[in-house]
Amino acid sequence: MASSFSTTNSSKEISRELPPLLRVYKDGSVERFLGSSFVPPSLQDPQTSVSSKDIVISQNPLISARIHLPKLTNNDLTQKFPIFVYYHGGAFCLESAFSFLHQRYLNIIASKSNVLVVSVEYRLAPEHPLPAAYEDGWFALKWVASHSIENNSSIENLEPWLIKHGDFNRFYIGGDTSGANIAHNALLRVGNGIVTEKIETLPGDVKIRGALLAFPLFWSSKPVLSESVEEHEQSSPMKVWNFVYPDAVNGIDNFLINPLAPGAPSLEKIGCPKMLIFVAGKDDLRERGIWYYNAVKESGWKGEVELVHVDGEEHCFQIYHPETQNSIDMVNRIAAFLV
Incomplete structure (x- = not known):
């Protein structure tokens, strides 16, 4: 590689x-x-039979995506699939929807889950400090949802695969690490209206059916659970956040990175009915994933949230080593969720 x-x-x-x-x-x-090297999309990947292509969502700012379409059953040109809007990880400053790792991983997800994946290529820090990634993620989410509107001819850069094969009644979002953080904040925007002070609806009144948060990136000024007090100030998440969002109000206790910060939007209004959260035993973010899961459960939110703890594994292991049994089991659990 x-x-x-x-x-x-x-x-x-x-x-x-x-x-x-x-x-x-x-x-x-x-x-x-x-980070892994960029690779081109492909028609009918030989390992998964998934087809992929790259599309432009917006020219200014430049937001693009790679779409992964599962193999059509019996060449059914009208076959519909659940839609999964995915935000890649990489500490807001690395990796890409066009990288080898994500091309391979999302082809597997599309194939095993039988879902249409829209992998968003958002702007990276430090060239584009936060909140650029959040803005791009929200714009992309609205753009995908806009394809549900019957009279959508006025929408720029219409994507035929979404119109022909997207089932907008089965609409999911998610991501890994920083991408999971972006997905979480999109859920708050739908449920809390964190920008306009009123609940924001997606175009076509599309509802998010569920959210997949794998090894989510959250942090705060104080350690939680069994995190080290001595090492907290020099922790990687602390350094990353200060680097990618140096002007963040309240610093590491900005609600975008600390969902339990004073004045943060209520988790009670998370904008979907179910969530699936993964943590890994050897991941430095494990305690934060558990902390977030507990906070959601205790918030009064009426949805269903499940925590899957994978013992003995490293951060984002399923992307780096998709051939292992734990990775296969994780993909199967994701497939059972994205239905």
Whole structure:
């Protein structure tokens, strides 16, 4: 597997850096040290028979996506699939909907779950600090939902696969790590109206049927559960957040990263009826996932939330090692949820 790792350019002066993820130079260029290489979409992937293509959602700002369509049963050109709007992880500053890792992973999800996946390519920090990723994620969600409207000829960049094969009565969102965080905040926007101070509906009055949050990225100024008090101030999530959103109101206790911060939107109004949350035993975010799960359960929210704890696994193991039994079991659990 190729990598996007680049060697250090010693001839340029460093402005700031986020080891071991990336470095910013004084000329404005950014050097990323982690992440998988970009790969093209494909018609009928030989491993999964899933077809994929890239589309532009918005030109200004530039928001795009890769769509993954399962193989049609008996070449049924009218076959409908549940829709899964997916936000990739990468600490808001790495990875891509067009990367090898996500192309492989989402082909597997589309095939095993029999869902149409829209993998959003949102703008990354530090070139585009937060809240850019949240804004792009929300715009993309509305754009996908707009395909449910019968008279949608006025919508820019209409996507035929969504119109022909999308079942808008089975509409899901989710993501891994920072992508799960983006999905969570979209749910709050639907349920709480965190921007306009009133509940925001999606175009066509599309309802989110469920949310999949895998290894969600949340944090706060105080450790929770069994997190280390001594290491908290130097924790990776703390450093990442300060780097990708340096102007965040209340810093690490901004409600976007700390869902239980003072004044945060109520979890009681999460905008879907069911949630599936994954945590991994060897993941530094494990305690936060459990903390979030408990907070949702205790919030008064009327939906159903399930926590799946995978012992002995690392962060996002199912993306890096999809061939293992734990990864296969996780994908099967996701498939049972996205129905």
